Amino acid sequence: xxxxxxxxxxxxxxxxxxxxxxxxxxxxxxxxxxxxxxxxxxxxxxxxxxxxxxxxxxxxxxxxxxxxxxxxxxxxxxxxxxxxxxxxxxxxxxxxxxxxxxxxxxxxxxxxxxxxxxxxxxxxxxxxxxxxxxxxxxxxxxxxxxxxxxxxxxxxxxxxxxxxxxxxxxxxxxxxxxxxxxxxxxxxxxxxxxxxxxxxxxxxxxxxxxxxxxxxxxxxxxxxxxxxxxxxxxxxxxxxxxxxxxxxxxxxxxxxxxxxxxxxxxxxxxxxxxxxxxxxxxxxxx
Amino acid sequence: xxxxxxxxxxxxxxxxxxxxxxxxxxxxxxxxxxxxxxxxxxxxxxxxxxxxxxxxxxxxxxxxxxxxxxxxxxxxxxxxxxxxxxxxxxxxxxxxxxxxxxxxxxxxxxxxxxxxxxxxxxxxxxxxxxxxxxxxxxxxxxxxxxxxxxxxxxxxxxxxxxxxxxxxxxxxxxxxxxxxxxxxxxxxxxxxxxxxxxxxxxxxxxxxxxxxxxxxxxxxxxxxxxxxxxxxxxxxxxxxxxxxxxxxxxxxxxxxxxxxxxxxxxxxxxxxxxxxxxxxxxxxxxxxxxxxxxxxxxxxxxxxxxxxxxxxxxxxxxxxxxxxxxxxxxxxxxxxxxxxxxxxxxxxxxxxxxxxxxxxxxxxxxxxxxxxxxxxxxxxxxxxxxxxxxxxxxxxxxxxxxxxxxxxxxxxxxxxxxxxxxxxxxxxxxxxxxxxxxxxxxxxxxxxxxxxxxxxxxxxxxxxxxxxxxxxxxxxxxxxxxxxxxxxxxxxxxxxxxxxxxxxxxxxxxxxxxxxxxxxxxxxxxxxxxxxxxx
Ligand code: HEM
Ligand SMILES: [Cu+2]
Numbered sequence: 001x002x003x004x005x006x007x008x009x010x011x012x013x014x015x016x017x018x019x020x021x022x023x024x025x026x027x028x029x030x031x032x033x034x035x036x037x038x039x040x041x042x043x044x045x046x047x048x049x050x051x052x053x054x055x056x057x058x059x060x061x062x063x064x065x066x067x068x069x070x071x072x073x074x075x076x077x078x079x080x081x082x083x084x085x086x087x088x089x090x091x092x093x094x095x096x097x098x099x100x101x102x103x104x105x106x107x108x109x110x111x112x113x114x115x116x117x118x119x120x121x122x123x124x125x126x127x128x129x130x131x132x133x134x135x136x137x138x139x140x141x142x143x144x145x146x147x148x149x150x151x152x153x154x155x156x157x158x159x160x161x162x163x164x165x166x167x168x169x170x171x172x173x174x175x176x177x178x179x180x181x182x183x184x185x186x187x188x189x190x191x192x193x194x195x196x197x198x199x200x201x202x203x204x205x206x207x208x209x210x211x212x213x214x215x216x217x218x219x220x221x222x223x224x225x226x227x228x229x230x231x232x233x234x235x236x237x238x239x240x241x242x243x244x245x246x247x248x249x250x251x252x253x254x255x256x257x258x259x260x261x262x263x264x265x266x267x268x269x270x271x272x273x274x275x276x277x278x279x280x281x282x283x284x285x286x
Numbered sequence: 287x288x289x290x291x292x293x294x295x296x297x298x299x300x301x302x303x304x305x306x307x308x309x310x311x312x313x314x315x316x317x318x319x320x321x322x323x324x325x326x327x328x329x330x331x332x333x334x335x336x337x338x339x340x341x342x343x344x345x346x347x348x349x350x351x352x353x354x355x356x357x358x359x360x361x362x363x364x365x366x367x368x369x370x371x372x373x374x375x376x377x378x379x380x381x382x383x384x385x386x387x388x389x390x391x392x393x394x395x396x397x398x399x400x401x402x403x404x405x406x407x408x409x410x411x412x413x414x415x416x417x418x419x420x421x422x423x424x425x426x427x428x429x430x431x432x433x434x435x436x437x438x439x440x441x442x443x444x445x446x447x448x449x450x451x452x453x454x455x456x457x458x459x460x461x462x463x464x465x466x467x468x469x470x471x472x473x474x475x476x477x478x479x480x481x482x483x484x485x486x487x488x489x490x491x492x493x494x495x496x497x498x499x500x501x502x503x504x505x506x507x508x509x510x511x512x513x514x515x516x517x518x519x520x521x522x523x524x525x526x527x528x529x530x531x532x533x534x535x536x537x538x539x540x541x542x543x544x545x546x547x548x549x550x551x552x553x554x555x556x557x558x559x560x561x562x563x564x565x566x567x568x569x570x571x572x573x574x575x576x577x578x579x580x581x582x583x584x585x586x587x588x589x590x591x592x593x594x595x596x597x598x599x600x601x602x603x604x605x606x607x608x609x610x611x612x613x614x615x616x617x618x619x620x621x622x623x624x625x626x627x628x629x630x631x632x633x634x635x636x637x638x639x640x641x642x643x644x645x646x647x648x649x650x651x652x653x654x655x656x657x658x659x660x661x662x663x664x665x666x667x668x669x670x671x672x673x674x675x676x677x678x679x680x681x682x683x684x685x686x687x688x689x690x691x692x693x694x695x696x697x698x699x700x701x702x703x704x705x706x707x708x709x710x711x712x713x714x715x716x717x718x719x720x721x722x723x724x725x726x727x728x729x730x731x732x733x734x735x736x737x738x739x740x741x742x743x744x745x746x747x748x749x750x751x752x753x754x755x756x757x758x759x760x761x762x763x764x765x766x767x768x769x770x771x772x773x774x775x776x777x778x779x780x781x782x783x784x785x786x787x788x789x790x791x792x793x794x795x796x797x798x799x800x801x802x803x804x805x806x807x808x809x810x811x812x813x814x815x816x817x818x819x820x821x
Contacts, residue, residue, distance in 0.1 A: 006809075007474070009396045012306060012314040016405035023455060024412035031416075031447035034517050057401070073473060077398035080469035088461050088503045095507025095537055099522055099529075107530035115600065124525075136528030140521055215518055219528035222520035226511070 008069045015057035022049030058244075062261070066253060075260050082264045086271045089234070093275055096230065100223040100282060108134055108219070135218025145211040147224065149284035152203050156196055157280050160235075163192035164273045167242075171266055177256040179249065186246050189269070193239040200232050227279055234272045241265045304805050313408070316400035317805065318385045323702075324407050325382025326695070330771070332374030332414065333688075337764050339367040344726075344760035347753050350745050360743035361429035362421060368432035372549070373456045374414050376683065379691045380552040381406070381463045384491050386702065388467065390796040390803065391485050393476025393812045398469035406463040413455035420445035420452075431741055433538060434509065436523040436531050440516050447517070450509045457502040464498035467491055476795075478814035482576070485794050486569065489576050490555030493583045497544045497551070500587075505541040508534060532597050539590035547586045550650075550682060551579060553690035554621060557643040559794070560697050561625050564640035565632025566791040571624040578617035578624075585614045595666045604663045611661035615654065622651055637789070638712040642693035645685055645720050653681030656731065671741075674734025680727045684763075685720070692719070692770065699774070700788045704802030705781030711773050718766035725759025 026046030032038035064070065112130035113121035121128065125137035133146040147153070170185030204225075207213040215225045245265050248254065254262055305311045305320065315321060342363050346354045355363070385403065389396055397403045420427040425443015428434070434449075442449065471492045475484070484492075511522040512534070521527025523534045554575075562569045569575065591599060591607030599607075625647050634640070656678040660666050669675060692715075700706050729752035734740075738749045745753065784801040795814070799807050 007395050009400055009806075010316050012310070013316055013401045013404065014314050016401055017313050017408050019405055020408040020412055023409060023458070024416070027416065027451040027455060028448075031451050034447040034513075035444045037444075076473045077469045080472055081399055081402070081465050084465045084468055084499050085461075088465075088499045091500055092503035092507050095504045095511075098537060098540075099507075099511065099533055102533045102536060103528060103530065107525075107533060108528050111525065111528070120525075134528045136521055136524070136526050138526035140519075140524075140527040215514075215520060216527075218521045222511075222514070222522050222527070222529065226514065226520065 007071060008064065008074050010060075010064070013057075013060070015053050015060065018049060018056065019053040022046055022053050025049060062248065062253070065261070075258070078260055078264070082267060086267060089271065090275075093227070093230065096223065096227050097278065097282065100227065103219045103223065104132055108132070108136075111137060133220035135220055139218065141214050141217035141221055142212060144213045144217045144221070146220065147203070147207055147211065147213060147284065149280070152199060152206075153280060153284045156199050156203075157276065159192050159196045159199070160273050160276050163189045163196070164270055166192065167266055167269055171262070174254065174259055174262060175256055183246065183249050186242060186249065190239055190242050190246065193235055193242065193269075197232060197235055197239070200228065200235075224283055227283055231272070231275055231279055234275070238265070238269045238272045241268060314404070316396070316404055318389050318397045318400070318403065319702075319803065319805065321397075321403050321407050322382045322385030322387075325378045325385060325410075328407070328410060329375050329379035329382060329691075330774075332370050332378070333767070334771075335418070336367050336370035336375055337767060339363045339370070341760060341764050343367065344757040346743055347745070348757040349754070350747055350750055352744055355743070357743045358426060358429060361431075361741065362427040364741050365428045365431055366417070366421065369417065369428075369453075370414070371683075372432065372545070373453075373460075374410070376549045376687050376691070377460065378410060380491075380494070380549070381460075383487075383552065383556070383691070383694050383698075384463075384467055387698065387796060388470055388488055388491060389474065390799065390807055391488050391794060392471060392474060392479050393795050393808050393814065394470060394474035395806065395808050397466050398474050399466050402462050403466050406459045406466065409455050409459040413452045413459065416448050416455070417452040420448045423448070433542070434512065434534075435538075436512060436515065436534050439512060440523075447513065450513045453509050454506055457506045460498050460502050464495035464502075467495040468499075471495075476808065476811035476814055482573070483814065485555075486558035486572070486575055486579075487552070487555035490551045490558070490579050493579050494548050494551045497548050497583055497586065501541040501544045501548075504537060505545075508537040508541065511537075532594070535594050535597060536590070539593045540587075542593065543590045544583075544586045546679070546682070547582060549687045551583065553646070553650075553687045554579065556690040556694045556697075557625060557646050560639045560643045560693055561628050561647075563697075563789050563791045563793070564637060564643075565629045565634050567628055567632040569624070570627035570630075571620070574620055575624055578620040581617040582614060585610060585617070589614060592661055592663075592666070595663045596670045608661060608663040612658065615658055615661075618654055622647060622654075637696075638707070638709065638716055639693045639697035641713065641716045642689045642696065642719075645716070646689045646693065649685030649689070649720075649723070650682055653678055653683075653686055656681060669734060671739055672734035673730045673738045673740055676740050677727050677730035677734055680730070684727065685723050689719070689723075692716075695774070697789075698796070699777055700784035701796060701801050701803055703778050703781070704784055704800075705777050706784050706788075707773055707777040707781060711769065711776075715766060715769045715773060718769070719763060722759050722761075722763030722766055726756055726763050727759070729753075729756045729759075 023046070026043060026049075029038065029040070029043030029046050033040060033043055108130045109115065110117040111120055111125055112128050114130070128137040135141050135144060166185045167189045170182050170189060173179075173181035173185060213224065214221050217224075242265050245262050248261065305317065306314070312320065312324060315324075342355060343360065346352075346360055385397065388394075423443060423445045425445060427445050428439065428442050428449045430439035430442065440446075471484070471488060511520070514520040515523050515529075521529040523529050523531045525531070558569055558575060589607055589611040591603055592611045595604060595607070629644075636644075656674065660669055660675065660678055696707060696712060733749055733752050733756070736749065738745055786800050787797045788801060789797075795808075795812060796803070798812070
């Protein structure tokens with residue numbers, strides 16, 4: 001059952017076009033929701049189509065993989081693909097980190113009259129003094145308290161770091177063909193991820209109700225929620241991927257030598273973890 | 287499974303089958319040649335749609351005063367024209383060329399990730415349906431210019447989220463396309479096709495793909511922030527909340543400048559294939575071409591500020607961006623030198639692909655020179671947002687990127703269709719294009735230096751003559767592209783039988799397979815001989 005001499009080229013596939021239609025319906029639904037024209041139903045239809053596509057597409061890939069159609073070379077294509085996909089995600093986060101950096105290093109100090117930027121300061125915001133966190137000279141969103149870094153965020157950081165370690169154990173177990181151990185560590189990783197998400201949700205509720213820290217709390221609220229929000233979304237996606245992998249492992253997929261599906265999930269999880277470390281330092285600590 | 291049945295479908299093995307029948311062939315295909323064709327045809331369609339918008343712009347500007355369209359619609363036209371040409375015409379055309387040629391050039395059976403390849407393409411028709419539909423929405427389409435600067439862009443009507451999400455779709459498509467290119471080039475080369483033996487078109491695409499993956503997500507981030515600023519009350523670009531509209535410009539141009547190189551590096555690759563063929567000499571300075579491409583790509587990340595000289599950056603930033611930008615002229619100059627040196631004392635002939643390539647070298651260089659003028663920060667205070675900028679970027683994009691696409695189509699069309707195009711008609715197309723393009727864009731330099739601002743539907747009387755000339759050139763150029771459409775259709779349907787090598791001086795793997803290239807090429811990796819490696 002080895003196809004190591006050829007490159008598997010699937011003949012035809014309906015899933016990409018299903019995916020395009022799903023994306024289209026989702027986007028149309030979302031746009032019409034934003035303009036206030038529609039409720040969420042079309043968006044949900046689109047998301048459902050996308051889910052069906054993902055199941056169908058990955059199902060086909062998994063079937064092909066398990067029936068031994070993939071050579072080493074196909075495996076390498078998946079590796080290149082996943083690696084560069086993660087790089088694109090890093091650049092997506094970079095845009096928001098860039099916004100945070102720019103606001104703190106340039107926009108706000110300049111508005112406060114730093115570096116000879118007197119005109120804006122004098123004519124528009126003569127009383128503005130720069131302190132971080134800031135909701136800007138107009139103090140949009142009203143009085144607020146910043147999110148501290150101690151307690152919850154630190155616990156969350158420890159949880160995510162631990163989850164990366166447990167996942168590494170799971171990976172090691174897989175390499176040594178210890179399936180039960182692999183499954184246990186993997187399950188623990190997912191649980192840690194879910195706890196992280198739960199605490200993150202708790203933190204948001206706390207921020208809204210106790211601190212009056214909102215999305216509309218000027219640039220601080222914007223960057224805080226945008227960065228942690230997109231990160232949380234990625235943790236959720238990562239947890240779902242790991243859950244799928246867990247399901248596959250339970251069914252006996254993967255071998256000690258060949259388990260790229262699992263490895264891709266591991267890469268993704270570590271990536272999400274590293275983004276959090278940056279986030280923790282830039283958003284919470286500094 | 288036996289080793290040879292690697293293109294099975296649903297378990298039942300059959301190999302060396304041709305394309306499927308009917309519409310399903312195009313919707314479900316995983317074949318790089320089919321997908322390449324789809325990309326190219328889509329790009330041609332968008333080229334004509336975007337071109338019509340340009341003609342509306344030029345018709346309005348034929349005379350001072352407002353005669354044909356109202357100013358708001360005029361602004362929608364400039365915005366849509368640019369978005370469609372950049373994301374719908376030029377980029378997909380190069381992806382189409384990549385799809386057709388990369389696997390054949392490196393000796394691969396197909397692209398590395400064939401299903402994702404299909405998805406990359408089929409997102410585009412939906413994305414552009416969404417974008418174009420905004421023209422019919424309350425408040426009209428986007429009218430902010432393709433650069434989407436806030437706060438202006440936030441005044442777009444109901445079209446706003448549609449524009450943003452359409453851009454997201456285009457980004458997803460580009461990123462997947464680029465990932466596929468990288469995986470194909472790194473993983474699918476035939477044994478013996480070492481990196482330094484790859485044809486330059488492959489090299490330039492590899493580097494372009496890297497640029498795409500690095501900057502398309504940044505654009506996605508930028509437009510996402512626009513979306514949340516408008517609908518969720520964030521303050522990224524709102525000074526009252528501590529943000530800054532200039533922040534958007536930084537993020538946008540961090541994407542935007544590499545983006546212009548995304549549109550020109552594959553063009554460099556194309557002419558680096560064509561000029562050696564018709565000069566019957568190997569490419570001069572192959573290694574320096576590769577390194578120059580990489581240097582340009584690297585520098586393109588640290589020059590974005592040259593689009594923002596007038597927004598009030600600190601002096602040190604002005605100087606840094608000015609010198610960094612000028613530095614790009616060095617590797618660019620290396621390339622131009624190498625093309626000229628390749629032609630030097632070559633046994634040259636002037637078939638249409640070569641004509642377009644030579645025009646490319648000359649006219650792109652003019653665009654590079656005006657770029658250098660714009661790169662001088664103190665001078666740019668005068669030129670910025672005038673027609674001089676319009677002239678600059680159209681010189682690099684039309685007789686630059688678009689000419690190279692035309693050259694590529696004429697060069698490889700016999701390989702794709704098995705038929706020769708009509709040489710006489712194509713020369714007419716070439717000459718009309720060169721004349722049209724120069725009559726169209728050269729006077730815009732004068733207009734800009736004299737102070738005519740860009741993106742205006744009306745202008746002061748002293749600008750009339752050159753605007754008229756420019757508009758006449760626009761119609762010559764625009765209408766002569768219909769001839770191109772005719773030539774392509776004619777070649778597909780009839781035309782003399784093409785030989786396998788097609789061009790006497792052509793080297794490379796793509797010329798070793800029959801014309802038209804069979805549906806599946808290189809099921810077994812070919813042996814690479816030195817003659818088939820680059821020039
Ligand atoms: C020698 C190389 C180049 C230099 C030094 C250069 C320099 C510049 C500068 C300084 C500007 C800003 C002008 C202003 O707004 O005041 C500019 C604008 C522009 N350039 Fe270039 N450029 C070069 C090559 C290219 C290439 C190869 C392309 C595309 C294929 C390109 C496309 C553009 C575009 C589209 C704009 C205008 C963007 C806008 O404001 O809408 N440039 N260039
Ligand atoms: Cu630039």
